[in-house]
């Protein structure tokens with residue numbers, strides 16, 4: 001991913017100016033008052049969606065996926081023992097259907113699943129995707145987003161490859177403006193090679209499906225939730241849906257878990273989708289310059305580090321230790337993604353590398369007293385975990401249980417995999 005994203009490697013800052021030619025970089029944003037260890041073993045990565053998707057497609061094909069473009073799902077029927085999908089008039093049998101068919105999801109409509117939420121957030125917008133060689137103009141002032149304040153062409157300029165490809169986002173619902181002229185006004189340079197590639201009107205919305213699953217069909221991505229883009233959470237939340245659902249489907253189809261485990265997909269990911277969509281809407285309205293800061297805004301790292309806490313699902317509940325969202329204090333609480341810590345002095349294996357395909361046990365102090373039932377065990381001496389305490393990690397890095405009962409983890413792993421609600 002880092003290799004594919006190398007065009008934007010130095011574009012981690014924001015910029016602002018009357019025009020692009022006059023714009024200045026803003027200092028790199030750093031959260032204040034955060035005494036956190038490193039958040040991730042990986043560096044952050046900015047990547048354009050049309051660069052990301054071929055990387056994902058190649059990975060899917062390497063893993064055996066049959067990827068077919070130009071094929072439309074036109075209908076499906078669910079039966080007790082499976083599902084029959086209609087692909088351009090050809091029937092195809094499957095054990096389940098994952099609907100990743102976008103915001104206007106036809107599958108969601110066929111299932112008559114409604115959506116709830118704030119609806120439209122802010123006014124209509126237009127994205128102008130254009131090509132122009134601006135490498136010299138931005139050299140030394142690289143940015144991912146540059147706010148343009150020119151009164152005749154206000155908006156934001158996003159780098160797609162930082163050199164030739166750009167998106168200008170501006171308010172208003174009219175697509176029939178003289179875009180090359182508006183572009184050149186915003187750029188403040190002649191840009192003789194400027195070519196408008198597409199003009200896309202869009203409206204930011206916050207809407208979440210009322211159910212994520214219906215029988216053998218599961219919604220992921222924009223089919224399940226749409227949110228304003230200003231917290232950069234839309235695709236990220238969809239990828240988290242797919243990560244979690246994929247793990248559960250693999251466990252069920254491989255016989256390691258019971259089909260009832262799939263019920264936890266809705267219980268876990270729907271509140272997570274709502275949280276991301278609601279926070280994205282709050283961030284957007286806050287950016288609107290009302291002069292006040294929404295007290296319910298989550299800390300940016302809580303969003304960026306996948307800091308949502310599951311309170312229900314395939315974990316021991318009720319969850320008593322609730323993770324705050326206005327500050328970033330990951331501590332291995334039940335229902336949260338395990339905090340990143342290096343395991344061992346070599347600093348090559350992170351707690352986040354443990355997830356999948358198996359469950360794992362992280363023990364503070366001597367691991368010998370623990371009954372593991374075949375679970376891989378790792379010693380973790382971390383500030384947030386008192387000696388004699390362990391974390392039971394699911395394949396998706398979520399802490400399913402935390403405690404001191406040395407016989408509990410193996411039993412709980414088996415119960416939670418069977419989809420048995422576990423009170424602990």
Ligand SMILES: Cc1cc2nc3c(=O)[nH]c(=O)nc-3n(C[C@H](O)[C@H](O)[C@H](O)COP(=O)(O)OP(=O)(O)OC[C@H]3O[C@@H](n4cnc5c(N)ncnc54)[C@H](O)[C@@H]3O)c2cc1C
Pocket residue numbers: 049071072073074100101102103106127202220221222223229231232233234235236237238
């Ligand atoms: C301006 C803007 C900026 C954004 N910035 C970010 C960002 O910085 N970070 C981030 O994480 N997200 C961002 N997003 C959100 C991100 O683009 C979406 O969340 C993401 O594209 C959703 O992916 P998806 O696969 O769920 O849906 P889509 O990308 O909409 O893909 C759905 C696909 O399903 C296909 N399809 C539909 N119906 C059928 C059918 N019946 N049969 C076969 N195929 C079908 C469609 O053709 C389409 O290819 C941004 C969005 C916008 C508008």
